[in-house]
Amino acid sequence: MNLFLTFLKTFAVGGLICVIAQLLINYTKITSARILVSFLLAGVFLQAIGVYQYVVDFAGSGATVPIIGFGYLLAKGAMEGAKEGLFGAITGGITSAGIGITSAIIFGYVFALIFKSKSKKN
Amino acid sequence: MKTKNQYINNNYLNYVKSVAPKTNEVRSLLRAFWVGGFICCLGQFFRIIIENNFELPPDMTAGYVSMIMIFLGSFLTGLGVYDRIGKYAGGGSIVPITGFANSVVSPAIEFKTEGYIYGVASKMFTIAGPIIVYGVASSVLVGLIYYIYYLVV
Numbered sequence: 245m246n247l248f249l250t251f252l253k254t255f256a257v258g259g260l261i262c263v264i265a266q267l268l269i270n271y272t273k274i275t276s277a278r279i280l281v282s283f284l285l286a287g288v289f290l291q292a293i294g295v296y297q298y299v300v301d302f303a304g305s306g307a308t309v310p311i312i313g314f315g316y317l318l319a320k321g322a323m324e325g326a327k328e329g330l331f332g333a334i335t336g337g338i339t340s341a342g343i344g345i346t347s348a349i350i351f352g353y354v355f356a357l358i359f360k361s362k363s364k365k366n
Numbered sequence: 367m368k369t370k371n372q373y374i375n376n377n378y379l380n381y382v383k384s385v386a387p388k389t390n391e392v393r394s395l396l397r398a399f400w401v402g403g404f405i406c407c408l409g410q411f412f413r414i415i416i417e418n419n420f421e422l423p424p425d426m427t428a429g430y431v432s433m434i435m436i437f438l439g440s441f442l443t444g445l446g447v448y449d450r451i452g453k454y455a456g457g458g459s460i461v462p463i464t465g466f467a468n469s470v471v472s473p474a475i476e477f478k479t480e481g482y483i484y485g486v487a488s489k490m491f492t493i494a495g496p497i498i499v500y501g502v503a504s505s506v507l508v509g510l511i512y513y514i515y516y517l518v519v
Contacts, residue, residue, distance in 0.1 A: 254403070258462070265402075266399075277493045306406040312463055317389065360475065
């Protein structure tokens with residue numbers, strides 16, 4: 245039952261974040277790149293003012309899997325690094341987001357080598 | 367002259383409006399909701415598996431989860447499946463981290479014919495580039511603000 249509740253929270257919060265994006269797509273002419281960047285900046289901002297941690301504690305992956313969670317991770321790393329000094333403040337963000345960026349580059353490159361373009365056939 | 371242009375412009379815009387496919391708004395919201403929620407639940411599923419089988423600090427667990435999600439997003443993009451999910455779900459497929467992976471892999475595959483430097487490696491960052499630039503810049507800003515805050519307080 246507890247497990248069910250966890251997934252329900254994840255589903256609801258993750259779904260709601262995506263609905264906000266869909267609302268932006270429906271009612272404005274905003275491109276997906278802009279949605280990604282503004283959601284990312286929203287995540288950085290919400291974590292910087294100390295709000296997003298509560299959402300993450302509540303919804304788990306529902307809050308961290310959307311791109312807002314990537315911004316949250318960047319801001320969190322920077323804030324933790326800032327406790328250790330100037331060097332930490334500058335490198336903290338990209339250190340904590342390093343796994344995401346690295347895996348996107350590695351998997352992106354490898355799959356680009358393996359697969360061929362399919363978009364023309366669809 | 368200007369008014370005539372505006373008239374033509376308006377006419378054209380009305381024409382575009384009448385021809386462009388009307389997306390059923392409620393349906394598109396529902397689709398974004400369940401697909402986005404489902405992708406997040408998939409992440410939660412991997413997170414619980416990692417938590418139960420490996421004793422890792424929470425940050426590392428979250429890191430491995432995003433790595434798995436990025437792997438899945440890239441793989442499905444390579445197979446051509448993710449673009450179909452995107453057509454169905456819209457925002458539900460863009461916002462999760464799998465959408466970020468899609469935005470990296472999709473142009474990389476598309477522009478493979480232009481070579482491995484100006485094609486694959488350069489086009490990979492068409493959308494991911496801005497995300498990394500603004501992400502890193504804003505995180506440095508937050509870091510500096512907190513650094514000064516800790517110095518003062």
